Amino acid sequence: MWTCKNLWKKLAPLARSSSTLCRQNARGVLFNNERRLPLVPQAHMSSGTPGGGGDNNLYYLLVGATCVGGGFYAYRTIKGDKERYQERINEIASRPNKVVPEQPITEAPGEQAAETPQEIAPVTEDAPVETPEVTPIVEEVSPEVAAVEQEDPPTTPEAEIATESVVEPAPEESVGMPDADPVVKSARSVSEEAVEQPSAPALIEPSVEPSPVEVTEEPPAPVEPTPVAGSLPAETAEPQTTTESAAEPATVAPAEVPAPTPVEFPSHAPYLLIGGGTASFAAARSIRARDPGARVLIITDEPDLPYMRPPLSKELWFSDDPSVVDTLRFKQWNGKERSIYFQPPSFYVSPQDLEKVENGGVAVLTGKKVVHMDVRGNKVTLSDDTEISYDKCLIATGGIPRNLQVIERAGEEVTKRTTLFRKVEDFKALDKVSRDTKSITIIGGGFLGSELACALGRRSADSDLEVIQMFPEKGNMGKVLPEYLSNWTTAKVKSEGVAVITEALVKAVSFKDGKVEIKLKDGRVVKTDHIVAAVGLEPSVELAKSAGLEVDSDFGGFRVNAELQARSNIWVAGDAACFYDIRLGRRRVEHHDHAVVSGRLAGENMTGANKPYWHQSMFWSDLGPDVGYEAIGIVDSSLPTVGVFAKATAKDTPKAATEKSGTGIRSESETEGTANSPVASSTPEPPPVPEQKDNYGKGVIFYLRDKVVVGIILWNVFNRMPVARKIIKDGEEHADLNEVAKLFNIHDD
């Protein structure tokens, strides 16, 4: 007894401190081990009266020991978590090396339940790979392997379990799920378990790095799984068959789990560009220039590789080549021919090779639309349910042509005779229509409408095609050019052979007696065979909802800041971007050069540049050989303008200007050839311009907002854009714009 008492006296403080320790640890252990909880409260009592008897002592000893043990256990768990997390991250990072990581964490089995919540949290959030894959840890969670798992196991053995879309008959990496007690799974154990799966065992290797291993259910798989070097989308491989042959020794990637499944596309792209147009291509180029070895994936829903749009409504129509519709080649201003495609197919890397190719590259996935974006998880979902994760993403989805409601409601007979012009296929279709019909009506008097009208008008010179253009404004480019110039332009368009109907509001459209009948508000009726609606562009912002991105209500499009950023890893460029222009305010620009400039800027910012939109993009238009202009900034006809024109001389036409400077605008051949024909569509009179009074041969027009020049048009004056850009950049108030106009030397060529 006495000994006990003494012993107790000695132990008491120890017991007390251990109980405190216990209490503290208990909190940590709490989550892990509820069971132990009940013991804790007991500890409180120990600090009270030193209980009396040996029993109590023993009791306290036991409690103390248990608490210490629990504390130790908890500490180990937490530390283990960190390690495991770190391992996983490292594995992910070393993924490209396809190194086999060490044996996965192996914790005491008892941890399962406990781990689950914690594990998933850190890992899933951070793994660049889709969540589903990470969940493997939680194998318990059933094989969600949702239909398409792009797997790309973060090389953790567990990952293998990850799941490849179970959907496929192919025995993907086995989802060891079915059995196994998750958590502690070593690669080997997985393989064992996977034995059931046909071919799986043979295929599974400790580190699965089958990035190329993909499962796709779709036939329209862009690329052939087997290393068809450089071949690009377009082919419809039979992904299915390859998928089926599970045992296929996926030769695609070196040392890895041979893709039992066809590699359709990468499951992760460091740089993901949604949309395959001008902005996207410019960004890809910028990224590749700045980040050596970058791997860029472009996803487009069009079947074509990135191409430039302007020639579709201009140069391609003036080509002498009858097969232009197939070759899509045109003559540039310097006389050289080129294709509308930015680069030929050999420039691109095939999607499945993207992750492996030594110096990286740009891959294009055609015919796929991104339908959902998970910003938190940094991944997108395609229309075929494939998921692709990214590090940085660019949205360059552009837009789709608007249509008139009256046409949409007019019934199939009308809609099938209506063209909404934007893509290559629209060009091809319209070209055919122009040869097969007798009358085409273009609704819309802006850039596209006027350019198409001139192009078709030019074509009508050689055929009996009737070309009509109608729009609500008073003249062509009515929303851009000041009235006097718009009127002048309209006269030119008319001389190209187009019947222009101004102040025309379409009230109803119907199909009658084999003709499309357009009824205008003022009663006029126009009968035609085909309609081309060029009434604007609707920016494609469908992803805004799933991605949680802001859409601008004034201009439409995704709202982004001056650096074109929408959210941390997401940028938007091109037609779809409503950005903040430091000089000119918030705007959205639908021009080619803007797509290039903004795409390039976005690419720079995606590689860390952090530059705002500063270099002002420009645009230009040519409406026949006599009317050509370049413009920059905000060119809105509702603003007050000051135009400074040169009193003309014979030398002032785009044709003359280009001949002199060697910058050929377009196929002059045509112009010259038909110069003498009686048909008005050819060049109106040669040089001697009409009387000076109304002659706006060449000059500069300034658009003012609060006395500051915000936009400039260089009318038939070329190669002066840097000066114009400088004036806008300065943003100064100039007292006499005539003085500013002097800077342009409009009288010179």
Added chain:
Amino acid sequence: MSSVKEEGKDRVIFVTKEEHEAPSNAELVEEDPDDPYEERGLILPNGEINWNCPCLGGMASGPCGASFKEAFSCFHYSKEEVKGSECLEQFRGMQECMQRYPELYPQEDDKETQGGPSEKDPSKHDSAPEPTPTPPVQDSSPSTAPADTPPPSNSSASG
């Protein structure tokens, strides 16, 4: 003599050549050569090469971009008497790469692209003909390239 017309909110001035001969008194803001926002030419203010210069077209970003960068960097930093003489290896490598993509890097012509750009880089001029396909950027983005590029014709920006 110039004439001025007012058409509502729009003012129109017709001027003769003589009138515009007198130097302008319009004031322009002085340029800051170190402005970080400005588009840069081929060589950055700190002496490095701007791989993203539109003047390079797609040279630095295509499949042979890596070898092009090596060759050109070697040339750029070369201090030899005959600049770039020690870079033959790199240029050879670049040429080999380019030969593998004849479609992208046509070997025959293209010694001159659109004036300006290639002039800035004689070495490139010699061994790496500026491929025709690349001008897209030049077509539209005047940025640094001599303004002549964009030209009113090429790819115009239509709606």
